[in-house]
Amino acid sequence: MTTADTTPTPAHDADQIHELRERMITRMWAINALRTDQVAQAVRAVPRHEFASEFAADEVYDMNAVLRTRFGPDGETTSSVSGTWVQALMLEHADIGPGMRVLEVGSGGYNAALIAELVGPDGAVTSIDIDPAVIDRARDCLAAAGYTDRVRLAVADAEHGFPDGAPFDRIIVTAGADDLPPAWTDQLVQGGRLVVPFSVRGFERIYVFTRSSERLLVGEGGDVAGFVRMQGQGEHVQRQVPVAEGVTFTTDADPLPDQDKLAQVFIQPAHEEWTGVRMGPREFFATLQMWLATDMPGFGTLTGDADALGHAPMPGQRTPALWNGTSLAYLVLPRVSTDPDQWEYLVRGHGPNATTLVDSLVERVRRWDTDHRGGPGPRLLASPDLPPGDEVIPTRHTYLVARWDQPLDTPRLDWEADPET
Ligand SMILES: C[S@@+](CC[C@H](N)C(=O)[O-])C[C@H]1O[C@@H](n2cnc3c(N)ncnc32)[C@H](O)[C@@H]1O
Known part of the structure; x- marks a missing residue:
């Protein structure tokens, strides 16, 4: 060091x-x-x-x-x-x-x-x-x-x-x-x-x-x-699967997706569906990432640029993605208007079950839009004991459960109010 x-x-x-x-x-x-x-x-x-x-x-x-x-x-x-x-x-x-x-x-x-x-x-x-x-x-x-x-x-x-x-x-x-x-x-x-x-x-x-x-x-x-x-x-080493030139899938899923299978699926023609959910400039989408990450089995993120993914990825090039063993779906955010500036979430998928997987991701984004957009994100319950009947995210020491019922008045940071920007 x-x-x-x-x-x-x-x-x-x-x-x-x-x-x-x-x-x-x-x-x-x-x-x-x-x-x-x-x-x-x-x-x-x-x-x-x-x-x-x-x-x-x-x-x-x-x-x-x-x-x-x-x-x-x-x-x-x-x-x-x-x-x-x-x-x-x-x-x-x-x-x-x-x-x-x-x-x-x-x-x-x-x-x-x-x-x-x-x-x-x-x-x-x-x-x-x-x-x-x-x-x-x-x-x-x-x-x-x-x-x-x-x-x-x-x-x-x-x-x-x-x-x-x-x-x-x-x-x-x-x-x-x-x-x-x-x-x-x-x-x-x-x-x-x-x-x-x-x-x-x-x-x-x-x-x-x-x-x-x-x-x-x-x-x-x-x-x-x-x-x-x-x-x-x-220390947590992120598990990454190379998918194509410049495209990597990062996930905690166990077992890891098979690299050859994922690569073969990714080069198949894409099925695309618009979500109808639009964003303006500097809008807060951190809860969307958490909404997808907290209860979609097979969840991961795809790293790649617009050329590789067919459309602009989410900012930070960390595009939420789902792999169900045979098909891949992921969220991209192309600009759809310049006056005013607007972007719309679009879901792309590849593979034999792409349509179903894309539909489930589209539905999830729409539910975020109606139920959680502008909200505070989930409460997290963490315990070494497996909770009954809940969707659980296992980590090495704890089981996590995400609850999306937090009151909506949690104080938030307000970056727009910075007098020096
Ligand atoms: C962002 S810095 C800390 C900043 C600090 N609190 C300050 O006053 O600004 C993060 C620190 O965590 C330490 N760190 C990383 N892993 C750690 C571990 N397992 N146990 C203790 N410290 C650790 C790093 O060595 C590093 O100095």
Whole structure:
């Protein structure tokens, strides 16, 4: 692993920092990432530049900037100081009060210092990281910012939590997780909260789980996140099947689709059906991805460009797709009007059962449009015990059930309100 180049060190001017930080706070209130004075005060109190001395002040105090500090052998980011908006949002979700005991999983120092502000002198903050160099760096930064005695640091793998400091009132995970290890539930007090960037079949969302009983977590939330991936025992290697030149199918389905069969099906003529569901510019479709991912057996995503898929894929080139063993169907999003700008979901399919599979995907998209568009996404129930009679998503440690009955007034981020865009 390598660390970000730390020279030269930009000088940080106190007036400039004050101005930049206030601007950042204004933006975070505007988009609803900040929701309480307590979290805003913590952001005001902690000198973020002390945790990112190798970066210029305007970057440090840009709410969207992810400050990348550690890189793996292929150049991928393995550690960063996360964007401030997401740190603030997760702290708001955590609802941390004075005197609480909090575990942060994935360290860096800055977020731990914010938590220290929120728990105050009677609370306790433990921050763990799997990478000893991250802990060393965090220790130096916390010392420079004056938080040495207020945060306990340790090298540990998230998979086991941190038994020594348990039980915790709150656990905040800051690396992308694909599972909920039993240690997290066990080390949380009854009614305690676990805030985590959590992927369901490849779609990462910020979830706030509450420990509602001995073995049950109930999660709400659903804002889109993009964290560095979990390493160590909880690392999840995405299973990919090459389908054609530039086209890959990614799925958790077990067994994996047969590559030759999938490739043969993909070159057969396409059956297409319009859904009648249109989108305008900058519309929110994150719940559609979750709606499809949470209860379609054979679900996966197809990566490929418009040439390969016949039409424009969904943004981010992660096109929801279904494989039923003989046929493939997937969702594309061609632009259908330029004045006004509009896109319409279209379903394509290949193979002997393409028509049936395409119909079921079309019907699903239409139900999202009528029942869940603009809504908050699903509640997630997570337990190591198999629930009776529900559609279940199995992960290594837990069974997940998605419930689409969340009340519709959950506060959401509002990116349109950012005064600087
Ligand atoms: C986005 S960074 C953390 C940011 C930090 N919370 C901050 O203050 O900005 C994610 C961290 O998770 C750590 N990490 C990844 N897998 C882990 C694991 N299994 N256990 C503990 N830490 C892990 C990485 O080494 C990385 O430093």
